[in-house]
Amino acid sequence: MYAFELEKPATVAEAVKALAQEDAQALGGGQTLIPSMKQRLAAPAVLVSLNGIKEMIGVRKDGGDLVIGGATPHAVVAKEAGAYPALAGLAGNIGDPAVRNRGTIGGSLANNDPSACYPSAVLASGATVVTNNRQIAADDFFEGLFTTALEPGEIITEVRFPIPQKASYQKFLQPASRFALTAVFVAKTGGGVRVAVTGASEDGVFRWADAEAALSANFAADAVSGLSVDPEGMIGDMHGTKAYRANLVKVLTGRAVSAA
Amino acid sequence: MTKVSMTVNGKAVSGEVEGRTLLATFLREGLGLTGTHVGCDTSQCGACVVHVNGQAIKSCTAFAADLDGAKVTTIEGMANPDGSLGTVQQAFQDHHGLQCGFCTPGMVMSAAALLAENPKPTEAEVRHHLEGNICRCTGYHNIVKAVLAASGQDVGQIAAE
Ligand SMILES: Cc1cc2nc3c(=O)[nH]c(=O)nc-3n(C[C@H](O)[C@H](O)[C@H](O)COP(=O)(O)OP(=O)(O)OC[C@H]3O[C@@H](n4cnc5c(N)ncnc54)[C@H](O)[C@@H]3O)c2cc1C
Ligand code: FES
Ligand code: FES
Numbered sequence: 001m002y003a004f005e006l007e008k009p010a011t012v013a014e015a016v017k018a019l020a021q022e023d024a025q026a027l028g029g030g031q032t033l034i035p036s037m038k039q040r041l042a043a044p045a046v047l048v049s050l051n052g053i054k055e056m057i058g059v060r061k062d063g064g065d066l067v068i069g070g071a072t073p074h075a076v077v078a079k080e081a082g083a084y085p086a087l088a089g090l091a092g093n094i095g096d097p098a099v100r101n102r103g104t105i106g107g108s109l110a111n112n113d114p115s116a117c118y119p120s121a122v123l124a125s126g127a128t129v130v131t132n133n134r135q136i137a138a139d140d141f142f143e144g145l146f147t148t149a150l151e152p153g154e155i156i157t158e159v160r161f162p163i164p165q166k167a168s169y170q171k172f173l174q175p176a177s178r179f180a181l182t183a184v185f186v187a188k189t190g191g192g193v194r195v196a197v198t199g200a201s202e203d204g205v206f207r208w209a210d211a212e213a214a215l216s217a218n219f220a221a222d223a224v225s226g227l228s229v230d231p232e233g234m235i236g237d238m239h240g241t242k243a244y245r246a247n248l249v250k251v252l253t254g255r256a257v258s259a260a
Numbered sequence: 261m262t263k264v265s266m267t268v269n270g271k272a273v274s275g276e277v278e279g280r281t282l283l284a285t286f287l288r289e290g291l292g293l294t295g296t297h298v299g300c301d302t303s304q305c306g307a308c309v310v311h312v313n314g315q316a317i318k319s320c321t322a323f324a325a326d327l328d329g330a331k332v333t334t335i336e337g338m339a340n341p342d343g344s345l346g347t348v349q350q351a352f353q354d355h356h357g358l359q360c361g362f363c364t365p366g367m368v369m370s371a372a373a374l375l376a377e378n379p380k381p382t383e384a385e386v387r388h389h390l391e392g393n394i395c396r397c398t399g400y401h402n403i404v405k406a407v408l409a410a411s412g413q414d415v416g417q418i419a420a421e
Binding site: 001002003004005006008027030031034035037038047049051075095096097098099101102178 | 262279282303317318321325370
C-alpha cells in the first residue's frame, strides 16, 4: 500500500474541507477501500476518515421515514432498524459479523458494487441519498457498475428510507465472497410496488419494470410466474450463467412477495 | 508519522504509526502481540479478528491511526489473570477445537464476541456467527462444539467428528 496521511475530522463541514485537498478520498469502514489500496487499485494521498463524525452515525425515525446516518455500520442498522424489518434483515446478512461491525451504508452505496445488498434496498424503497450539499433520488443515484451520481469529494451524510407497507429482501448467497450471487428487494407502498435486482445485471442494480406492473395489479407470488427476464445483459461467470441469473431474478422475486 | 494511544488488554499503550499502518501490524510489530494472526490480509479469513471497543473486527482491515483512543482486546487478553486459559480458550482445548492453531486466535475472539451478545447460542447461531472465520484443518464441528461448551451448554449429545 502506498503511503498517505490519515485525517479524522469531527464534523461534516471539516470533512468536506479535508476532501477538497488534492487526491483526498473518504474512508468509511474500509472493508472495500483498504483491500483496494493494498492492491494499489486506489492510492489516495489523503484519507479522510468519516468514523469520528457523530452526526453521521445512527438510526432514527422521522415521521414515516427511517433515516440512517451515512457512516452507520451494518451491525448497527441490523440492531436498530426494527421499524423496517426487511432492511434490518438485509444489513444483518451482509458479509460476516466483523465486516458488519466496520462496513457502512455510505461506503456501500458510494462503491455501488454490482453484487452489493444495500443498493437494491435504496432503489426498491425509493429512498433519498442525502449528501453534504443535495438530496439525490434513488432513481438518479446509481449509474452502472461502481458508478454513482456522487461528485468527487461529496459525502453521503444520510439515507432516508420511506417505510413501505410490506417488503422483503431475498439473497441467493455466493458463499465464497458472501455477497449476493443474485438478490431481489421488493417493496410495496401506497404508490405501488417496486422491485430492485442486484447481482444480476452487467449494468449493476436495476428495477424490473414488468414485475412492478404485475405486482402492483396483483401482489401475489404467481403474478410473476408468467414473466421472464432477458438473459442478455445479465452477468455470466463461473458461479452462474446469464440464463441461470435471469431465472433467479424471477424465482427470488416470487419468494420475496411470499415473504413480504 | 502520527502518535496513537490505545488501551490494549487493559494496558495503556502508545506508538508512532504511519497512516497506512494496519491495526494488525501495530499489534504484532509495534507491541509484539503476535498472537493475532494474519492469514489472508484481504479481509476473507478472520484469523486477525480482535475486539475494538467490544466489537469483533478484522485487524488487517483497519488503520491503527483511525482507532486512536480505542479499547482493544487481543487473544493475549483472553487468559485469566493467573495466566490459565480463559473459558473459551479452555473449551477449544477440551473439545479439540484446533489442529494447527493458525485460525484459533480469530475463532476465539469471534466466539467470545458472540457469547458476550448471546450467552446461549444455538448450533445454527454459532455456525452463522463464525461464517467469516475460515479453518483449513478441523472441519469446524469441534470448533462449534467448543463454543457451545464454553456457553455452558451440554455437548455430550454432539458426536465427536
Ligand atoms: C468478506 C466481505 C464480505 C462482504 N459481503 C458483502 C455482502 O454480502 N453484501 C454487501 O453489500 N457488501 C458486502 N461486503 C462489502 C461491505 O459491505 C463494505 O463494507 C462496503 O461495500 C463498503 O463500505 P465501507 O464503509 O467499508 O466503505 P469503504 O471501504 O471505506 O469505502 C468504499 C468507497 O466508498 C467511499 N465512501 C465511504 N464512505 C462514504 C460516504 N459516507 N460518502 C461518500 N463516499 C464514501 C470511499 O471513498 C470508497 O470509495 C463485504 C465485504 C467483505 C470484506
Ligand atoms: S488476515 Fe485479516 S481477514 Fe484474513
Ligand atoms: S486449526 Fe488449522 S486453520 Fe484452523
